[in-house]
Amino acid sequence: MNLLERYSLPLLTKELIEQANNKRTFILRVVYAAVLYGAALWQYSDISNGGEAAGLVNLGKGRAFFQMLVTVQSFAIMFLLPAITCGALTVEKEKDTLALLLLTKLSSWTIVFEKLVSRVLAMGTYQLLSLPLFAIVYGMGGVELSGIIHAVVSLLALTVVVASVSILCSTWFRTTAEAFIMSYVILFVFGCSLAANIEYTRIHTLRMNQNRNYVTPFWQAFTAALSTDTAIAMQAFAFCLVCMLIASRFLFARAFVSPRNILLEIFQRADRFFNDLNTSTTGGIVLVPDRDTLPVFQPITWRETRKKSLGTFRYQFRILMFLLAPLVLVIAAILSEGRNDFTSPFRGFPAFFWFVSVICLTIHSTGVIPAERIRQTLDVLLVSPLTPSDIVLEKLSGVRRLIKILTVPFAVLVVFQAIWTGYVLQGATQTSYRSINFWLELVTASLVPLFYMPIIMWVGFQFGLRLRNQIQAILATFTAVVLACIIPFMIVPFILSLPFGLRYHSEISLFKWISPLQMAFPTTVFGPGYKLFEENTLLAWAVVVVHFTVYGTIWWWLRRNVLLAFSNVVRRMEPDSNNRLSGAKL
Amino acid sequence: MLAVDVQELKVRYGKLEAVKGITLQIPPGEVFGFIGPNGAGKSSTIRVLATLLPDFLGSAKIMDLSVRSQPQLVREQIGYVPDFFGVYEDLTAREYLHFFAAAYRLPMSRRKAVVDDVLQLTDLTGKIDSQVDALSRGMKQRLSLARVLLHDPAVLLLDEPASGLDPRARIEMRELLKALKEMGKTIIISSHILHELAQLCTRIGIIETGKMVAQGSVAEIYQRLGVLKIVHVQVANQTPELIAKLRTIPGVTHVDDQVDRISIRIEEGKLEVEDLHDFIHAEGARIRMFQPEVMDMETAFMKLTEGQTA
Numbered sequence: 001m002n003l004l005e006r007y008s009l010p011l012l013t014k015e016l017i018e019q020a021n022n023k024r025t026f027i028l029r030v031v032y033a034a035v036l037y038g039a040a041l042w043q044y045s046d047i048s049n050g051g052e053a054a055g056l057v058n059l060g061k062g063r064a065f066f067q068m069l070v071t072v073q074s075f076a077i078m079f080l081l082p083a084i085t086c087g088a089l090t091v092e093k094e095k096d097t098l099a100l101l102l103l104t105k106l107s108s109w110t111i112v113f114e115k116l117v118s119r120v121l122a123m124g125t126y127q128l129l130s131l132p133l134f135a136i137v138y139g140m141g142g143v144e145l146s147g148i149i150h151a152v153v154s155l156l157a158l159t160v161v162v163a164s165v166s167i168l169c170s171t172w173f174r175t176t177a178e179a180f181i182m183s184y185v186i187l188f189v190f191g192c193s194l195a196a197n198i199e200y201t202r203i204h205t206l207r208m209n210q211n212r213n214y215v216t217p218f219w220q221a222f223t224a225a226l227s228t229d230t231a232i233a234m235q236a237f238a239f240c241l242v243c244m245l246i247a248s249r250f251l252f253a254r255a256f257v258s259p260r261n262i263l264l265e266i267f268q269r270a271d272r273f274f275n276d277l278n279t280s281t282t283g284g285i286v287l288v289p290d291r292d293t294l295p296v297f298q299p300i301t302w303r304e305t306r307k308k309s310l311g312t313f314r315y316q317f318r319i320l321m322f323l324l325a326p327l328v329l330v331i332a333a334i335l336s337e338g339r340n341d342f343t344s345p346f347r348g349f350p351a352f353f354w355f356v357s358v359i360c361l362t363i364h365s366t367g368v369i370p371a372e373r374i375r376q377t378l379d380v381l382l383v384s385p386l387t388p389s390d391i392v393l394e395k396l397s398g399v400r401r402l403i404k405i406l407t408v409p410f411a412v413l414v415v416f417q418a419i420w421t422g423y424v425l426q427g428a429t430q431t432s433y434r435s436i437n438f439w440l441e442l443v444t445a446s447l448v449p450l451f452y453m454p455i456i457m458w459v460g461f462q463f464g465l466r467l468r469n470q471i472q473a474i475l476a477t478f479t480a481v482v483l484a485c486i487i488p489f490m491i492v493p494f495i496l497s498l499p500f501g502l503r504y505h506s507e508i509s510l511f512k513w514i515s516p517l518q519m520a521f522p523t524t525v526f527g528p529g530y531k532l533f534e535e536n537t538l539l540a541w542a543v544v545v546v547h548f549t550v551y552g553t554i555w556w557w558l559r560r561n562v563l564l565a566f567s568n569v570v571r572r573m574e575p576d577s578n579n580r581l582s583g584a585k586l
Numbered sequence: 587m588l589a590v591d592v593q594e595l596k597v598r599y600g601k602l603e604a605v606k607g608i609t610l611q612i613p614p615g616e617v618f619g620f621i622g623p624n625g626a627g628k629s630s631t632i633r634v635l636a637t638l639l640p641d642f643l644g645s646a647k648i649m650d651l652s653v654r655s656q657p658q659l660v661r662e663q664i665g666y667v668p669d670f671f672g673v674y675e676d677l678t679a680r681e682y683l684h685f686f687a688a689a690y691r692l693p694m695s696r697r698k699a700v701v702d703d704v705l706q707l708t709d710l711t712g713k714i715d716s717q718v719d720a721l722s723r724g725m726k727q728r729l730s731l732a733r734v735l736l737h738d739p740a741v742l743l744l745d746e747p748a749s750g751l752d753p754r755a756r757i758e759m760r761e762l763l764k765a766l767k768e769m770g771k772t773i774i775i776s777s778h779i780l781h782e783l784a785q786l787c788t789r790i791g792i793i794e795t796g797k798m799v800a801q802g803s804v805a806e807i808y809q810r811l812g813v814l815k816i817v818h819v820q821v822a823n824q825t826p827e828l829i830a831k832l833r834t835i836p837g838v839t840h841v842d843d844q845v846d847r848i849s850i851r852i853e854e855g856k857l858e859v860e861d862l863h864d865f866i867h868a869e870g871a872r873i874r875m876f877q878p879e880v881m882d883m884e885t886a887f888m889k890l891t892e893g894q895t896a
């Protein structure tokens with residue numbers, strides 16, 4: 001065996017060829033490029049608002065541009081990469097092909113490692129797309145070369161870390177959906193602890209600086225050393241190595257786990273604990289029983305909400321607790337402190353709620369049909385006399401209950417904000433906050449979850465129905481959400497402002513309000529639109545009405561489209577389905 | 587009234603014409619065996635009848651209900667077991683059956699009794715509280731049959747119900763199908779396993795690359811093909827002369843002198859099996875074994891399909 005054969009990396013080659021042949025890869029890359037360059041264009045048009053002297057003024061403005069670039073890239077890594085990577089081994093498990101792979105001469109280390117590399121390389125191609133932009137930034141000035149190198153190294157490190165976590169989850173869990181959720185959870189916890197750590201270090205250093213005689217150059221040197229490029233690269237590499245070792249260690253043991261849900265098992269264990277706690281403290285009062293009954297009238301609903309792990313009330317209740325607990329803590333803190341500065345502690349919450357909601361809804365709704373396809377149980381359901389809308393609506397019953405549960409934290413937030421601004425803050429301050437219409441804010445904040453969540457559900461269901469597998473459907477849904485958020489933001493205003501020589505007109509900024517992002521985060525995202533609103537309440541109401549009419553129509557259309565197209569997509573004969581063949585010849 | 591009436595059925599997948607004009611008429615109470623090589627179009631035909639293939643040409647009726655215009659009513663009349671069937675991993679056998687009882691809108695008062703009945707019939711009573719995915723393949727297959735019996739359909743569409751079963755499970759499956767036949771159900775069953783169908787079916791259709799090659803009762807098909815028959819004989823006092831004489835009988839095409847028997851091929855119609863027996867006896871040979879081979883379906887099949895596959 002010569003050297004070349006020995007190190008030929010067969011699995012990696014196969015994965016790369018597969019990716020290259022996949023239309024999805026191509027589409028994703030185009031979408032990614034569109035987003036990246038769209039963002040760049042938008043930023044550029046913002047910068048170049050300076051007028052004739054723009055060229056000169058822009059010198060040194062590369063910094064904002066650069067930050068935007070890095071932000072977009074890191075978001076892409078955080079969102080896209082787990083999606084690409086989590087299926088690496090779980091898909092093989094789902095299709096029962098992992099056994100074949102394990103039977104070959106490839107060692108488990110090789111399998112895990114080549115899977116990782118193929119995904120990192122895939123992500124790398126996305127990153128390459130941004131190289132021209134980095135060059136432009138450098139040309140604009142304001143950023144040192146070392147800064148760029150630092151950014152590139154950090155992004156690469158992030159890529160490796162995220163990919164390692166995802167591969168690890170992919171080895172451990174049985175289904176792609178599980179691996180997916182857990183990667184996000186782990187990365188989320190990671191991110192939080194990292195942020196906390198940075199904050200802690202900052203405060204710590206501040207304190208030390210105040211207390212002059214307690215300055216320890218060692219500490220500063222230590223933190224600085226940790227953030228050098230080499231250190232970052234080394235850390236990422238070490239982390240990756242550890243992850244891969246663990247993954248290859250468990251690959252075999254976790255290859256044939258029964259499809260029983262790990263999450264469910266964790267919850268069941270927790271349940272037992274809570275039940276014991278309940279019995280010992282309250283004598284066993286049950287508020288919401290999840291009894292094991294037999295189905296009565298709506299069998300699919302019964303199965304979706306009683307038997308599917310993601311659909312059980314217990315699981316959804318835990319999500320609710322996960323969302324509510326921090327909110328309750330913060331509210332309690334505010335009430336006890338009696339702070340007047342009220343908006344800032346809540347800033348993060350809608351984003352946090354939406355982050356969790358979008359992920360949960362997408363995973364749940366895209367999986368509804370692929371789960372039946374994978375297990376080949378769909379046909380059996382289709383030959384029963386249930387009507388298509390029975391099937392679709394009952395299949396979605398678990399998701400719809402999830403929506404109801406997810407509205408609770410939003411509602412708590414809205415109500416609390418309303419009470420706070422309406423009564424408590426009214427007399428206390430005359431901040432600029434009061435000038436924004438109170439009712440407008442209240443109505444918007446209440447309508448936003450009510451409209452968007454069902455839309456996400458229907459979009460996810462559509463993609464799950466039409467695409468080949470759940471991963472594709474999840475990616476497509478995320479893409480749809482992202483596009484809906486950013487297109488009105490960047491591309492439409494940009495195109496509209498072209499005739500005015502890229503000059504920014506405030507009327508054009510109204511188009512931003514078609515974006516769900518702007519509507520969901522009116523105060524936190526970019527402000528300019530609000531100026532119009534302060535001057536003209538009627539206009540503001542009109543914008544809100546138009547927005548929700550548009551999204552209401554989308555919602556209605558999606559629902560109608562799914563119900564009408566369902567039978568056709570799953571190839572089920574319906575009395576009125578006048579198919580092309582028979583229509584032509586009979 | 588015909589239980590199944592298919593006229594000039596054609597199915598296309600893109601450019602490929604999978605079924606090229608099949609006509610089938612099955613009276614109630616018949617067991618129709620559908621035989622054909624891989625890719626012949628058996629599953630496609632059955633899926634049309636199961637209302638799962640909307641693009642077809644020609645007409646298909648089940649119990650006088652048109653598959654095209656009354657699929658909802660057709661679904662009440664059929665029980666379909668697909669060739670690849672998954673079962674829900676998260677249910678027990680009892681829950682699984684109750685799930686479909688509810689999906690078929692069985693009245694609440696009858697459900698428990700019906701579920702018990704079908705479990706009894708399929709011999710799964712002992713497994714009622716097992717998780718479905720913990721059942722063996724044979725049990726899953728019987729559970730699938732139990733499922734389609736819940737709403738007491740008139741026509742059963744079984745796509746290779748015996749594939750992947752061991753001999754014992756296969757015999758059990760056959761017994762079960764016999765019981766269903768006695769209950770008066772019309773059954774369409776596709777299979778590669780020929781002798782299995784021969785024992786069970788009242789009629790057989792042989793399909794090849796989308797066309798029906800032969801159709802009729804097992805005996806009719808035999809007759810039409812003029813298939814050779816083999817008789818295995820063992821005599822106590824075997825002599826080379828006997829062998830030589832056997833070869834001269836008109837209607838005998840081949841005599842094979844094997845270690846423990848003489849295999850005699852005869853042409854159906856030219857020589858009756860009984861006459862062969864009399865001849866050997868008259869030669870003074872003492873017959874220890876005289877065994878006409880029951881149904882040489884494999885030969886029939888090979889001859890009919892000529893080794894072509896789609």
Ligand SMILES: Nc1ncnc2c1ncn2[C@@H]1O[C@H](COP(=O)(O)OP(=O)(O)OP(=O)(O)O)[C@@H](O)[C@H]1O
Pocket residue numbers: 599602604622623624625626627628629630631669896
């Ligand atoms: N969904 C499909 N899309 C495209 N072609 C198909 C599809 N299903 C079947 N075919 C083609 O139609 C032909 C008939 O297939 P069918 O499944 O009906 O055969 P079969 O007799 O059931 O074979 P087997 O014994 O292997 O189950 C085959 O050539 C197959 O390739």
Ligand SMILES: [Mg+2]
Pocket residue numbers: 628629630669745
């Ligand atoms: Mg088949």
